[in-house]
Amino acid sequence: MAAPSNNISKSRAEQKPRLACNTTTFQKKSRSKLVSIPGTRPSVQNGQLIVSTGVTSLDYVIGGGLAVGTLLLIEEDKYDSYSRMLLKYFLAEGVVCGHNLFIASARNHPDEILQELPAPILDEIVSPRGKEGQAELCDPESQNSMKIAWRYQNLPKVQTALASSSRFGHYYDVSKTMDTEIRQATKFNTFFLPDEVPLGSATESSWMNAGYRALLRSIQSVICREGFDGSSPQSKSRNVLRIGVHSLGSALWGEDICCKESPSDASSLTTFLYGLRALLRSSLSVAMVTVPSHLIQNRVIMGRVTKLCDTAITLESFRGLESETNPLYKDYHGLLHVKQLPHLNCLVCEVPDTKDLAFKLKRKQFTIERLHLPPDLSDTVSRLSKPDLAESAKLLSVGCGSTAMGKKHLDF
Amino acid sequence: MFSELNSILNTSPENCPQGEFTLVSDRKADASFLIHHFLSFYLRAGCKVCFLGLVQSFSHYSAVSQRLGVSLTQAREKGQLVFLEGLKGALGVLLEEEPSPGTHMLGFLRSPRSDLRELFEFVRASSTVLLSLGVRVGAVVDFAHYCRAFVCSKLQGNMVMLIRGEDEEEEECDEEGAEWLLRALTHQCSLALRVQGLPTGYCRDIHGQMEVFWRGHGSSVTGPQTQQKLFQYKVHDKGVSFFARGTSSAVL
Numbered sequence: 001m002a003a004p005s006n007n008i009s010k011s012r013a014e015q016k017p018r019l020a021c022n023t024t025t026f027q028k029k030s031r032s033k034l035v036s037i038p039g040t041r042p043s044v045q046n047g048q049l050i051v052s053t054g055v056t057s058l059d060y061v062i063g064g065g066l067a068v069g070t071l072l073l074i075e076e077d078k079y080d081s082y083s084r085m086l087l088k089y090f091l092a093e094g095v096v097c098g099h100n101l102f103i104a105s106a107r108n109h110p111d112e113i114l115q116e117l118p119a120p121i122l123d124e125i126v127s128p129r130g131k132e133g134q135a136e137l138c139d140p141e142s143q144n145s146m147k148i149a150w151r152y153q154n155l156p157k158v159q160t161a162l163a164s165s166s167r168f169g170h171y172y173d174v175s176k177t178m179d180t181e182i183r184q185a186t187k188f189n190t191f192f193l194p195d196e197v198p199l200g201s202a203t204e205s206s207w208m209n210a211g212y213r214a215l216l217r218s219i220q221s222v223i224c225r226e227g228f229d230g231s232s233p234q235s236k237s238r239n240v241l242r243i244g245v246h247s248l249g250s251a252l253w254g255e256d257i258c259c260k261e262s263p264s265d266a267s268s269l270t271t272f273l274y275g276l277r278a279l280l281r282s283s284l285s286v287a288m289v290t291v292p293s294h295l296i297q298n299r300v301i302m303g304r305v306t307k308l309c310d311t312a313i314t315l316e317s318f319r320g321l322e323s324e325t326n327p328l329y330k331d332y333h334g335l336l337h338v339k340q341l342p343h344l345n346c347l348v349c350e351v352p353d354t355k356d357l358a359f360k361l362k363r364k365q366f367t368i369e370r371l372h373l374p375p376d377l378s379d380t381v382s383r384l385s386k387p388d389l390a391e392s393a394k395l396l397s398v399g400c401g402s403t404a405m406g407k408k409h410l411d412f
Numbered sequence: 413m414f415s416e417l418n419s420i421l422n423t424s425p426e427n428c429p430q431g432e433f434t435l436v437s438d439r440k441a442d443a444s445f446l447i448h449h450f451l452s453f454y455l456r457a458g459c460k461v462c463f464l465g466l467v468q469s470f471s472h473y474s475a476v477s478q479r480l481g482v483s484l485t486q487a488r489e490k491g492q493l494v495f496l497e498g499l500k501g502a503l504g505v506l507l508e509e510e511p512s513p514g515t516h517m518l519g520f521l522r523s524p525r526s527d528l529r530e531l532f533e534f535v536r537a538s539s540t541v542l543l544s545l546g547v548r549v550g551a552v553v554d555f556a557h558y559c560r561a562f563v564c565s566k567l568q569g570n571m572v573m574l575i576r577g578e579d580e581e582e583e584e585c586d587e588e589g590a591e592w593l594l595r596a597l598t599h600q601c602s603l604a605l606r607v608q609g610l611p612t613g614y615c616r617d618i619h620g621q622m623e624v625f626w627r628g629h630g631s632s633v634t635g636p637q638t639q640q641k642l643f644q645y646k647v648h649d650k651g652v653s654f655f656a657r658g659t660s661s662a663v664l
Contacts, residue, residue, distance in 0.1 A: 277499065346475070347479065348445075
């Protein structure tokens, strides 16, 4: 009696260390790669540490998230309303994750931007319920079996919503602003150009203009002081610095690329971005820069600016344009173009399925969706001029799938 | 190192050409995969390599080379590779208190020269960045010419250079830009690889096309022996596949 039990326990004892050994070696690898900083996770593609932009669908579009040490360029829409919102999302995500912030601006005081941050939705129940509701809505439609174009029955319904399987980042309610209590817990540094560089200060000829130089120095000193460059001892908990720069390259920065086709100081902005890139690559920081690209006259400069950034997206708002009234775009507020995706530690960059993306601002949320045109069944679009035919087409669209309609005037 | 590209260019690590100046350029596409190819190719061939990385950090090149089967850290420890990190060096220059552009520009451009003494191969990444930093086209051309004269002619080494073209095709001649630089350097080079995005737009399965120009070394009597070929390519995780136009596996 004792012997077998002994045996079992022995074999178990033998198994255990092996198992334990297996698990430890497995965990060891992942543990050594993971730096446990809240709000970050390693990328699926290349193992890079990434952070969320605050907008879940944007994360998906740019390949999971923003890699730490990289620069995201946002080309502003004409009125700077949506790009500003993205910047706020980015900063709000930093606040919720407990990251340090660095905000630079030349127009509004950074404190103003901070006060406008959207409120996080912290209860977890809301989002899954919404998804279920959607699924339920989809179901009755799919239950109707198609009688005519039955081949299309098995095609999956095109999902316009963009989201990765696992959740990363938080949701925000843009209709409310963040509580001051949440905000006060985070450390932030601000850079307001008029405070830092007095007006009319002599600009000596140098690599870049005074404003940019001051900003670069300021970022560098923050990185050194707070130990984001990895110089700090291991015992100190590591954190990520989020840098948000608003409307870089506008005339307020003392820049003349907005005014002239061939500016006198064409390389100031690009030099600054190169310096910023160098700073980011050598530290635990990530930056989002918005640039009013429609103001910059010289396309060559804009091309160089894009190439100096890692990820570049353009927002094209419909506001005030003809396309605002285009029925094609009635659900959306603008188009989003992904101009550049980063090549990080791998040969191939993330290749998206489609580049047709559009964004919309719902009552509480900013989302990016795949621009997908549903089959047009409305009567207004009918290519047949005869009204009775148009009406029959309308009836057909209603009766498609459920032929038990009262009036049948289909004669093929 | 991509074996398909080797067979196109008719080279191999065992039989590596000498005195070549290869110019890699791109427009609306990313040709950096070719730089990775040449870097691993010359390291495989056992040549000494001096690499001036201006846009990415050492760890990036190291991680990619690891996937291609070459360890940059080992090569650096052995002394086979000299890696000059432009990104790191530039920061110190940019943030110096009293920058005097004249000396620094030359300092920045001259710095690799001293290191070039006993090197045989020279690979270089994205010199268009230099233009972004406010260096004149003339200075970059001078630099390229100096390197070519020194490396290719004197030491029988090879040189590879990447130029990133502007997206918009600028025809204005008063525009001092990458287009000038590209033209000037194409004039100097012996092999030009021109990478472009597809003219018909974005595609998931074909990432772009590559034109190859050979400039023959033939005597002037027989006339210039230039050859030209066009391929489409797709970048994979660990290599690149090249195929003739219209023969992508996605369409056939």
